[in-house]
Amino acid sequence: MNIDVLLANKALQAIKALYNHDVDFAQVQFQKTKKEFEGHLTLVVFPFLKISRTSPEQTAKDIGAWLLANEPAVSSYNVIKGFLNIMISSSNWIETLSRICSDQNFGINKPEDNAPVVMIEYSSPNTNKPLHLGHVRNNLLGNALANIVKANGNRVIKTNIVNDRGIHICKSMLAWQKWGNGATPELTGKKGDHFIGDYYVEFDKRYKAEIKTLLPSNYELLDEKGQASALALAESQSVLMAEVREMLIKWERGDTDIRMLWEKMNSWVYEGFDETYKNLGVSFDKIYYESETYLEGKEKVLEGLNKGLFYSKDDGSVWADLTLDGLDHKLLLRSDGTSVYMTQDIGTAKMRFQDFQIDKMIYVVGNEQNYHFQVLSILLDRLGFEWGKDLVHFSYGMVELPSGKMKSREGTVVDADDLIDEMIATARKTSQELGKLESLSDSQAENIIRIVGIGALKYFILKVDARKNMTFNPQESIDFNGNTGPFIQYAYARIRSVLRKALEEGCEVAIKVDYQGVEISEKEISIIQILMDFEQVVKQAGKELNPSLIANYVYDLVKEFNQFYHDYTILHEPDKFLKQFRLVLTESVGKIIRLGMGLLGIEVPDRM
RNA sequence: GCCCUUGUAGUUCAAUGGAUAGAACGAAAGUUUCCUAAACUUUUGAUUCGGGUUCGAUUCCCGGCGAGGGUACCA
Numbered sequence: 001m002n003i004d005v006l007l008a009n010k011a012l013q014a015i016k017a018l019y020n021h022d023v024d025f026a027q028v029q030f031q032k033t034k035k036e037f038e039g040h041l042t043l044v045v046f047p048f049l050k051i052s053r054t055s056p057e058q059t060a061k062d063i064g065a066w067l068l069a070n071e072p073a074v075s076s077y078n079v080i081k082g083f084l085n086i087m088i089s090s091s092n093w094i095e096t097l098s099r100i101c102s103d104q105n106f107g108i109n110k111p112e113d114n115a116p117v118v119m120i121e122y123s124s125p126n127t128n129k130p131l132h133l134g135h136v137r138n139n140l141l142g143n144a145l146a147n148i149v150k151a152n153g154n155r156v157i158k159t160n161i162v163n164d165r166g167i168h169i170c171k172s173m174l175a176w177q178k179w180g181n182g183a184t185p186e187l188t189g190k191k192g193d194h195f196i197g198d199y200y201v202e203f204d205k206r207y208k209a210e211i212k213t214l215l216p217s218n219y220e221l222l223d224e225k226g227q228a229s230a231l232a233l234a235e236s237q238s239v240l241m242a243e244v245r246e247m248l249i250k251w252e253r254g255d256t257d258i259r260m261l262w263e264k265m266n267s268w269v270y271e272g273f274d275e276t277y278k279n280l281g282v283s284f285d286k287i288y289y290e291s292e293t294y295l296e297g298k299e300k301v302l303e304g305l306n307k308g309l310f311y312s313k314d315d316g317s318v319w320a321d322l323t324l325d326g327l328d329h330k331l332l333l334r335s336d337g338t339s340v341y342m343t344q345d346i347g348t349a350k351m352r353f354q355d356f357q358i359d360k361m362i363y364v365v366g367n368e369q370n371y372h373f374q375v376l377s378i379l380l381d382r383l384g385f386e387w388g389k390d391l392v393h394f395s396y397g398m399v400e401l402p403s404g405k406m407k408s409r410e411g412t413v414v415d416a417d418d419l420i421d422e423m424i425a426t427a428r429k430t431s432q433e434l435g436k437l438e439s440l441s442d443s444q445a446e447n448i449i450r451i452v453g454i455g456a457l458k459y460f461i462l463k464v465d466a467r468k469n470m471t472f473n474p475q476e477s478i479d480f481n482g483n484t485g486p487f488i489q490y491a492y493a494r495i496r497s498v499l500r501k502a503l504e505e506g507c508e509v510a511i512k513v514d515y516q517g518v519e520i521s522e523k524e525i526s527i528i529q530i531l532m533d534f535e536q537v538v539k540q541a542g543k544e545l546n547p548s549l550i551a552n553y554v555y556d557l558v559k560e561f562n563q564f565y566h567d568y569t570i571l572h573e574p575d576k577f578l579k580q581f582r583l584v585l586t587e588s589v590g591k592i593i594r595l596g597m598g599l600l601g602i603e604v605p606d607r608m
Numbered sequence: 609g610c611c612c613u614u615g616u617a618g619u620u621c622a623a624u625g626g627a628u629a630g631a632a633c634g635a636a637a638g639u640u641u642c643c644u645a646a647a648c649u650u651u652u653g654a655u656u657c658g659g660g661u662u663c664g665a666u667u668c669c670c671g672g673c674g675a676g677g678g679u680a681c682c683a
Contacts, residue, residue, distance in 0.1 A: 026624095034627060044626055046663060056663080082663080083627060126683070168683065317681060327611090327679095334681045341683050370612060371678050397613085398676075405676085434646065452646090464621065467613080469676065471620070480646060482632040483621075490646045498643050540624085552622065552631090559631080566639095566648045586643095608646075 002532055003073060003088055003096060004030045004041055011043060014066040021051045030086070032529065038078055039085025040529060046082045056082030090520045093528045094581065098511055100531050101588045107534040108595060109153035117357055119157045120146050122364035123282070126163045127269040128172045129197035131276050131416040133399045133472060134366065134406060140461050140601065141396055142364040143282040144547040147599045149362075152542035157356060160284045161348050164266055165291040170247040172196050173261055174240070175203035185268050191417065193272030196265055207240050214238065245336075252338060279420050279454070281601055286355070288348055294339045297347025300383060301332045301339075309382050325378050327371075332379075345376050349385065361387060362545070367395040367467070394545055397469035414474055419457065426477055427453035427486075436608060451603045452486050458602045459485030463551035483555050485602060488593060491558045491565075492604040495590035498570055502583055505571070509587050513577040520581065523564050527585060530557045534592050538599070547600060554596040561589045 011028040015021055027047050033039035045052075045060045052059040057079055064077035064084050075089040100106050122142020125131060131139075142158070150156045176183075176199045185195040214234035216222075222230060235241065250258045277283065304310045305318055312318045315335040322330055332343055352358065363373060373393035380388025398405060399414075406413045427449045431437050437445040460478045464470045480486040502509065534553070541549040570586055573579040597604050 029624080031624085031626085036628075042627090046626080049663080081627070163683070166683065315681090319680075329680055331681050336681085338681090340681070344683090366677095367613065368677055369683095372683095374612090395613090400676085430646070434644095436644075436646080460620095468621090469614075473620085476619095476633090479620095479633065484632085484646090486646055487632090490644080494644055494647085501643065548622090555622095555631080562647060563649095565643080566645095569643070571643050607644080 002535070003092060004532075006073065007041060007043075007067070007071070007086065010067055010071045011063060014063045014070070015048060015051065018062050018066060019048075019051045023048065023051065033085050037080060037083075037085055038087070040088045040525060041086045043084040043086070044082060045084055049082075060084035088525075090518060090525070091516055093520065093525050094511065094515045094518070096532055097528045097581075097584060097588060100528075100592075101510075101584050104591075105595070106531075106592065107538045108151045108599075111150060111153050111155045115153055115155050116359040117157065118149050118154045118360045118362060119159055119352060119356060119358045120149065120362045120364065121159050121161060122146075123160045123277075123284070124163065124365065125160075125273060126166075126168055127193075127196070127266050128168045128200045130191070130193040130272060132406060133414040133416065133419060136280065136416050136419070136457070137396060137399050137461050137470075138364055138366070139277070139280050139282045140458055141394070141466050141547060143280075143601045144462055144550075144599060145362070145364065145394065145545060147601060148538065148541050148545075148547060148550065151538055151599055154360075157286060157358075158284045159286045159288065159352070161288045161290060161293070161344075163290045163344075165251065165262070165289075165294065167244060167248050168200070169262065169266075170244045170251065171203040171207075172200040173258075173265055174244050174247055175199035175206070176265065177261065179206075185271070191272045191275065192268030192270070193276070194415075194417070195272075196269050203240070203244075207238065210238055210240055211235065248338060249336065276416055276420075280416075281454070281603075288351065290344050290348070293347040293351050294344045295347065296350050297343040297345070298333065298339050300346050300350055301343055304332075304383055320375075320379060320382075322375060322378060327375060327378070330375050330379075341372065342376065342379070345372075346379060346383065349376075349380055349388075353385065353387065358387065360390070360392065362392045362394050364394045364396070367397055369393070370395055392545070394466070396466040400469055400471050402471060402473050402475075414472060420454065423457045423478060424450055424453035426480070427456065430480055431608065440607075448605045448608050451605045452480075452489055452608060455485035455489055455597075455602045455604075456480055457485075458600060459488070459551060462547050462600050462602075463555070465548045466546065486608075488554055488558045488597065489602075489604050490608060491562055492590055492593045492597075493606060493608040494565065495561075495586050495593070496606040498586055499583070499590070501571055507579070507583060509580075509583045511577075511580050511584055513580060515577060515581070518577055520578075521568070523560070523567065524582075524585060527557070527560050527564060527589060530560055531588055531592055534596065541599075550596050550599050554593055554600075557589065557592060557596075561586075 007030050008025065008028045012023065012025065015023055028043065030041040030043055033042045043063065045056055045063065048059055049056060060079040060082060064079060067074050067086065068077055073088050073092040074086055076087040078085050120142060123139050125135060146156045146158050179202060180199065185192040188195065211234050214237050216230055219227060219230055247258060251262060301310065301318055305312060310318055310320050310332060316337065317331060317335040318333040320330045320332055322328060330342065331340055333339060365373065370393065377388055377391050380391065401412065403412065431449060437448060456478050463483065499509065537549055537553045541547060568582065570582045573582060594604050
């Protein structure tokens with residue numbers, strides 16, 4: 001049992017013994033003592049004043065004295081205002097470290113065979129353009145989340161819904177058909193997803209030009225309302241858009257030529273995506289395609305219509321009335337019978353729960369979809385999916401540029417592949433400048449460079465609270481110093497180096513000398529205390545679905561260890577016990593760094 | 609208009625209702641005969657405003673101001 005939990009239980013007993021009163025366990029949570037005070041763990045006694053009927057100081061003193069007398073792990077205590085600071089004995093800390101050291105997967109729970117099944121949907125790209133920084137955030141969060149949920153003892157299914165059909169895909173298809181002249185990724189030497197993306201942009205360019213010709217000559221002079229209706233009119237007259245719509249209808253009818261074109265173009269995109277996914281180190285257990293699920297959704301919507309859950313308008317469109325739930329009316333099928341985003345999600349949900357015994361469903365989707373998932377939850381519930389109400393929308397914030405939001409159609413996106421290349425290039429440049437990898441073979445060095453470059457990117461994104469919007473400045477490259485991935489990786493590399501040297505000396509990493517009565521430093525205790533917390537941090541990250549907790553935790557650990565590494569010697573320590581102890585401490589820190597970073601999907605190198 | 613999210617040093621990020629609000633970057637100054645200086649040590653500097661609840665509020669509640677997102681045939 002961890003010392004903080006042990007103390008909390010003892011404190012309960014203390015309060016019972018002193019004041020003959022039972023209090024809630026949650027009220028006696030010990031917290032870490034602030035650096036500027038003497039002690040390891042602190043109990044805030046204010047909540048007990050009503051029970052003790054004395055001053056905060058006296059209450060703290062009474063509890064402190066009782067704990068000192070009745071708990072051998074407590075070596076001393078002091079009281080400042082209403083804060084009871086407890087010191088734990090060195091031997092107890094050393095025992096804690098031994099326990100952490102002996103557990104190869106400290107803090108990580110392996111899922112049992114009958115553990116709950118959690119399905120996590122993430123990535124969910126459209127097949128009309130390459131991935132950008134926003135997708136990167138999604139993928140990294142989804143992947144990290146899957147690791148964390150699994151480490152909390154759940155069975156996890158990682159899934160991806162590929163939006164491989166729809167009006168946006170038809171735009172790329174039409175543009176390629178009209179202006180592609182038979183070009184292919186192979187012929188042009190372009191990555192498939194970028195190749196397709198170019199046609200999407202091309203369509204938009206031509207479409208905008210066409211709209212311009214359709215607007216009235218006095219357009220600029222109209223008021224806002226007038227401009228809007230003029231624009232709507234022009235859009236309805238667009239030949240290009242009419243062709244796209246026709247293409248979508250043909251696609252839905254299963255027109256052979258269109259389907260063949262569609263399959264060919266999507267296969268190019270998938271090749272490109274696979275490469276990006278591989279570079280990001282993300283993967284999926286099961287991939288769904290919208291083209292295979294949207295009909296299920298349509299069916300389900302029509303079923304709901306028959307049951308009177310939904311209603312249709314004169315033009316044939318189908319709607320859900322959500323006003324009783326405090327929301328609006330929601331379109332489920334267009335008047336031409338084609339499906340929308342919502343239709344597809346209903347179908348996908350249905351297929352997933354047919355395929356798997358899912359206990360919990362988590363959707364990793366940006367916060368711009370908050371309303372969508374609120375509605376989806378209600379609709380699934382209405383359609384009789386008992387899990388509908390409980391779906392979790394892991395809603396993360398947008399990645400913004402200093403100039404504002406990224407817009408793919410305006411070309412203000414940070415491309416995922418470019419960014420990855422840039423990060424690796426920076427890592428290469430840095431390690432060349434420092435001359436760190438000269439003794440290694442090219443392939444070894446290149447692998448480390450990749451680990452560092454990708455690590456910097458991943459950590460940069462994952463250390464930020466997922467719910468918040470974050471800013472990325474493309475002008476300033478992502479840092480390699482300070483609170484960064486490479487900072488942590490570097491500490492790990494140094495740890496591995498020390499342990500290699502210890503091994504060469506023939507040192508065994510284990511405490512073999514009697515440690516009773518030995519005193520260790522406050523810095524060392526502080527590190528053990530942080531190591532011990534890993535268990536709780538993993539739990540909390542799982543409970544809150546918050547990978548940034550892990551990232552910030554590992555940073556704190558490394559920061560503390562670096563200070564220790566600077567101020568204390570490990571291999572040159574003459575005292576036999578201390579040397580053994582510090583080696584165990586060092587190895588344990590390395591292990592927790594590796595496990596913690598592993599949860600984030602970040603590799604750590606043995607040298608760098 | 610209505611709904612949701614958000615506001616912390618110059619910048620990017622932290623802080624289960626707890627003590628003097630932490631880091632990093634930037635700027636300035638230091639540390640290498642010693643386990644990897646991608647490190648370590650100083651200095652600098654912040655809770656949008658006004659109320660309320662509380663022994664105690666960056667945190668919870670109400671209001672103002674600012675930012676972002678959503679709001680019936682884009683996904």
